[in-house]
Each structure stands twice: as structure tokens, then as C-alpha cells.
Amino acid sequence: MTDRMRDEQLDSEIRAFLAWQVGDIAGAPTASEMAERISARAGMRARGLRLTPQLVWVVLAGLLILALIGAAVGAMSLRPTLLPPLSKAYEAVFLRLHVLDGTHEVIAVGVDVDGHERQIARLPGAWAAYDIQATDTERGFLAPMGAVSPTGLLALPMDGGGQMMHWEIFDLDHPEAAPIVIAGMEQFIEQLRETPYWKVDPRGGVFWGPGERLANLWYAPGGGEVHLLLSHIDGRTGNATAVAIPAGLVVLPAWASDGSGVFVGNSSAENGSIDVTLRRVLRLDGTVVDAPAALSESSCRTPSGFAFACLAPDDSMIADIIGGTDASQPVARVTAQGSGASFEIEGSFAGWLEVNP
Amino acid sequence: MAVERTAELERARSDAAIAAFVVEHYDRLLRLARLVCRDASDAADAVQVGLEQAWRNRSTLRDDARVGPWLDRIVVREAVRISKRRQIWLSRLFRPRPEITWIEPPDPQGSDPSTFVALRAAFQRISPEHRAVVVLHMHFGYTVAETASIVGAPEETVRSRLRLAKQRLRRELEESQP
Numbered sequence: 001m002t003d004r005m006r007d008e009q010l011d012s013e014i015r016a017f018l019a020w021q022v023g024d025i026a027g028a029p030t031a032s033e034m035a036e037r038i039s040a041r042a043g044m045r046a047r048g049l050r051l052t053p054q055l056v057w058v059v060l061a062g063l064l065i066l067a068l069i070g071a072a073v074g075a076m077s078l079r080p081t082l083l084p085p086l087s088k089a090y091e092a093v094f095l096r097l098h099v100l101d102g103t104h105e106v107i108a109v110g111v112d113v114d115g116h117e118r119q120i121a122r123l124p125g126a127w128a129a130y131d132i133q134a135t136d137t138e139r140g141f142l143a144p145m146g147a148v149s150p151t152g153l154l155a156l157p158m159d160g161g162g163q164m165m166h167w168e169i170f171d172l173d174h175p176e177a178a179p180i181v182i183a184g185m186e187q188f189i190e191q192l193r194e195t196p197y198w199k200v201d202p203r204g205g206v207f208w209g210p211g212e213r214l215a216n217l218w219y220a221p222g223g224g225e226v227h228l229l230l231s232h233i234d235g236r237t238g239n240a241t242a243v244a245i246p247a248g249l250v251v252l253p254a255w256a257s258d259g260s261g262v263f264v265g266n267s268s269a270e271n272g273s274i275d276v277t278l279r280r281v282l283r284l285d286g287t288v289v290d291a292p293a294a295l296s297e298s299s300c301r302t303p304s305g306f307a308f309a310c311l312a313p314d315d316s317m318i319a320d321i322i323g324g325t326d327a328s329q330p331v332a333r334v335t336a337q338g339s340g341a342s343f344e345i346e347g348s349f350a351g352w353l354e355v356n357p
Numbered sequence: 358m359a360v361e362r363t364a365e366l367e368r369a370r371s372d373a374a375i376a377a378f379v380v381e382h383y384d385r386l387l388r389l390a391r392l393v394c395r396d397a398s399d400a401a402d403a404v405q406v407g408l409e410q411a412w413r414n415r416s417t418l419r420d421d422a423r424v425g426p427w428l429d430r431i432v433v434r435e436a437v438r439i440s441k442r443r444q445i446w447l448s449r450l451f452r453p454r455p456e457i458t459w460i461e462p463p464d465p466q467g468s469d470p471s472t473f474v475a476l477r478a479a480f481q482r483i484s485p486e487h488r489a490v491v492v493l494h495m496h497f498g499y500t501v502a503e504t505a506s507i508v509g510a511p512e513e514t515v516r517s518r519l520r521l522a523k524q525r526l527r528r529e530l531e532e533s534q535p
Contacts, residue, residue, distance in 0.1 A: 010527050011495065017476040018496040022388045028397040035379040038409055039372045308402075 026273040040305030089113070089357040090312045092319050092334050093120065093154075093172075094347030095144040097127060104129040106144050108154065108172055110353055113316050113336045115343035120353070121154075121175035126168075128159030130189070132328060140328025145192050148172065148351035149208040149299070150313065153235045155182075155216075163189045167206075167216065169235055172353070180238040185231055187218045208299045208351065209255030212236055215262050217251050230262065232284050243286040250274050254296040256281045263296055264288065299351060312352050319349045378415075379408060382424075386432045392492040393436040393485055403439050407432035429497070430507040433489050437508075440485035472530070479529035487522040490515050 029037070091110035098105050106126040110118050127144040146156035152172040156179075157165035166186050168179040206216045212235035220229050220242070230251055233240045245251060249264040256263065261283035266275040278293035300310040308321035320333045320342075332349045335342040383404065390400035390407075411431050418427055480488065486508070493504045494515075501519075505512045 006527075007523075010523060010530075013472055013476065013530070014491065014523070014526060015495055017473050017480070018392060018492065020473055021477065021480075022392055022496065025387055025391050025397045025400065028387055028391075028401040031380045031383040032376070034383055034401070034405060034408070035372075035376040037405055038379060038412060039375045 026268075037305045088314070088354045090150070090314055090316060090352045091118075091355050092312070092317060092345070093148045093350045093353050094332070094345050095127075095146055095156075095350050096347040097129070097141055097144050099129050099141050104141070106146075106156065108148070108175075108350070109345075109347060110355070111334050111343065111345050112355075113338070115334065115336075115341065117345070120152075121170070121172045123154075123156075123170055123175055126156055126158065126170065126179075128157075128165070128189070130159075142189075143328055143330050143348045145348060146350045147206040147208060147214070147299075148353055149212055149214075149235060150352055150354040151212055152353055153208075153212055153214075154350065155206055155208075155214055155233075155235075157187075157189070157192055160186060165189050165192065167233075169214075169233075169238060180236070182231075182233055182238045182240050184242070185216065185218065185233075185240055186221075188221065191219045205253065207253045207255070208235070209262070210257055210259045210297050213255065213259050215251075215255065230282065232261075241284055243282065243284065246282070246286075246288060249280075249282065249288065250276075251282065252276055252278065253300065254278060254298040256291055257295050257297040260284065261289075263291070263293075310349065310352075313354075321349075375412060378412060382408070382428055385425075386428060389429060389492065389497065390432050390436040392496065393433060393489050394440045399439050400436065403436040404432055407435045410435075426499075426503065426507060429493070430509075433493065433507055434509070437485040437489050440488070471533070475530050475533035476526065478533075479526050482529070483522050483525050486510075487518045487525075490518045491522050494519060 089112070091112050094109045094111065096107045096109060098107060103124070104127070105122055105124040107122050108120040110120050112118075127146075128142070130142040132140060132142050144156065146154050148154045154170040154172055155167055156170060158168045160166045164186050165188070167182040169182065170179045171177055206214060208214055214233040214235050216231045216233065218229060218231065220227050228245055229242045230245055231240045231242045245264075248267055250267045252263045252265050254263045255261075261281040263278045264280055264282045265277065267273075268275075278296045279290065280288050281291040281295075282288050303309055303311045303318055306318070306320060310319045312318070316337055318335045318337065320335060329346065330348050332345050332347070333342050334345055386404045386407065387397075387400055390403040391397055394400045394403060407428065411428055418424060480491075483491075489508055490504055493499045493507055494501065499507065501512050501515050505515045508515065510518075
């Protein structure tokens, strides 16, 4: 066979492969769903910009009323009686790695609805200082990955040597206390999720649930192979129970609100599609039971129109990955829903922390 | 009330226009992005970002007949960006561990022809920029000059990428043969 014939045969094989591969789009949103996403985002901007003169008057009148109400509330607050806070507020928690003179530490930073940052905790020696080469010219240390519960428990992978990571749980209210080590859950660092911007994805990830329960979907190595497991962890004791994922099911990032298990969807072996409807729960004992979506609880709800974003439990803020990302110096955007103000925050987004308003 | 009704009508018209725009182009763009990215989820993200950019900047398009290549350019560049980000994370950071066999969720294409399986593995190992030129030229039928315009590279660079990509695919295909 001549070189030219070989080239033509290769071209033909590549074209046939591309024609075959192009049909593999199972799991992607439909055109209607995509149109809704884009409409939602375009609508937010359009409504923000196209204020008619009449609307401006309406807005000004509304602001005047709000100012009067604010003044009345302010006057009431001068009274000596102390009232309990009406509800909780939330901070977006970001993790930053500081490396200096051969030592490293993770710094947890909280960002409030006004974009103010505060240092929550310093965790010396936490995470790992992996020197990476992200591109031919850029170098840096791999940014920390962890998930924080609303009550301030931070699940963080820790360097176990040989690129194997185990998990430890820090209490951000008591950063000086020894962390809880989760036994029996080791995974390769390359199998960790980049950040907890939860979306349905067959790769493993961590997410907090009710009663300080943690779920981790992870690949357990063994015998030259790795197996996908779901572990349920008690956040205060570190006790972990692993269950195998029954064939045809995909773990969804939502807990049952009673803490009995996590929701699962169906994976079709025929066309590879995933049904993400919240209908069934994989319980701690490995059984699967029917459960309504109303009983679900997710530590991150994705707001409409966003691909990688997380809505605060009180709807006050959105943490949004569109602000930029990098393996060593990630940047996220926090947007206050009320004012519309947005802030670029350096660090890995780790979740929402409940604070007193 | 009249102001609200006008705003509602304007919003409905805008939503309908966006829906028509997306429905007309989505399927082709999703398939284009799918071939450049490693999976359908990344492809959908690339198309969403691309279509949003296109919708915002549609007034800059002077020739409606060029809307196809214009959209392709926006989506391909976004797909390459997303794919590079994922490649940086998955492939460049760490040394490979060849002794590990990953058990992924059920592979619906497990019974595919061996040539396709080998090409799929090889295709994922070439760079996103190389995948983009192969896809645009060999599947979507763009000439080298058109491909160069879409990916924003000189024609000679596109020829070089095509040549190198095919060499790599051929080598991996031959090595996969028993």
C-alpha cells in the first residue's frame, strides 16, 4: 500500500470516527433548556439596564419608602431592650494556600454580602503543597479543595504521601483543636473534585447534609483497579460507612432531609443518558427506596441560568465560577442578590457558613 | 400597569427571539463542541457561554450569511478554553499511573468497533487546539483558510496542526493493533 493510499485510508477512518462520535451528546441539555438558561441570564442584564423613566420614579418611590422604614427600625433599635436575631446570615467561605520557607498553611476566609472579607481560621500544615506546572510558563501550588458545612466543619483532603490523600475534618470555630481523621477513605489526588461547584457528574465529590453528615463519592483503589463508592461520614466523629453504587444508578448531590441517605438518578445503559429527577434514595445500608424530591436537602443549589454556581441557603448571594479559575490561583465571583453588587474573590470556594447577622 | 405590561411584552418577545436563535443553532454547535471537548457536559457549557456571547454581540455581525462560521468561531474557542482547563487539571498536573485501570460508570459504547475505541482514546490525547482543526476541517468541511480564520491562527499553523494530529492518530492506531 502506498503512502497516499494509507493517508486516504486514515482520513476515511478519522471521518467515520468523527461522524460516530458526534452523536454522543447524552446528558447535554435540550435546546429548549439551553434557551431558558440564556434567556434567564440575558433577562437579568436587560431588566437591570432598560429602566423606563416611569420605572425610575417607581424605584425612587420604593427607595423612599424603604428609607422611611429603615429610619423607623433604626429608631426602634435604639431602645435598650435586646431582641434576638430574626434569622441567620451566611458567608461564602474560600480557602487559600500560603507557602513560605518550606511550610504551608490553609487560610479560611469568609466573605459577607457586602464583599467584606474576614479571616476565619489558619490551618498550619493542612492540605498539601503540590508544586504544579499548569502551563509551559505558569507554575504554582495546587489550590486547596474542601467543603465546609453551614455549622463550620471543614472536610479537607490531606497529604498521605505518594499522591494518596486521606480526609480530615476541621472545626473552624476551634482551628487549634486536632482535626478528626476519617479512617479507611484514601484516594488519588487526581481523583478529587476541583471545587465543590456541585453538578451531576460521575466523578466523585463531597457534599454536606443534615445533622453534619458528609457524603463523599470517591474511587477506592485496590488490586490494580479502582471502584466507585459512596461513603457516609459522621462529621463529629469521623465514622464512615461505605456502600457500593448499585448498577444503573448515579449519585446526585442531594441528601435526604432526614439524613437516611442520598438521592440517586438512573443511568441508561442504552444511550448513556442520566435521569437526574430526585425520586429515589440510596440509604446507608445500601438499599434504595422511593422518596419525593420535597424531602431533599442540598448544600448547594444551582441558580437558574448558571453552569457552575452555588446559591446561598438564604438566597442572599451567588458564588459563581465564571469570574475565572486556575489550578493554582482560582478566582470566583460573589454576587449579592439584593444589591446586585459583585466581588471577585481569590481562593477556592468551599461552601456557605452560617453566621449571626 | 401599562408600564408593567409593556415590560412583560418586551421580555416575552426577547425570550422568544433568544429561543428561536438557540434552537436554530444549538444542535450543530453542541456537536461541534462535543468533538473538541472530552464530554457532553463540557460541550454544553461551551455552547452556553458561546451563545450568550453571540447574543450579546449579535449587532456586530454585519453579514447574516456569515452567522454560522461566526458562531463556530466563538464556540470553538470557548470549547478549546474549557478543554484546556480540564486537560491542565487531569493530565498535566500529575504523572500518569499506568498500572491503574479506572472503572468508570457503565460505558454505553463498550461494544464499539476496535478502531473507534482506539481513535477515541487517541483523540482525547491530542491537544484541544489540534482536535479543533481536525474537527473543523475533516468533519465540518471547512477549508484550511476558513479553519485558520475560525481558530485565529495562521494557515501554515493549521496545516502543521493537521499534519501533527494525523501523525499522532496514525501512530496510536498502529500501536493499538494486536
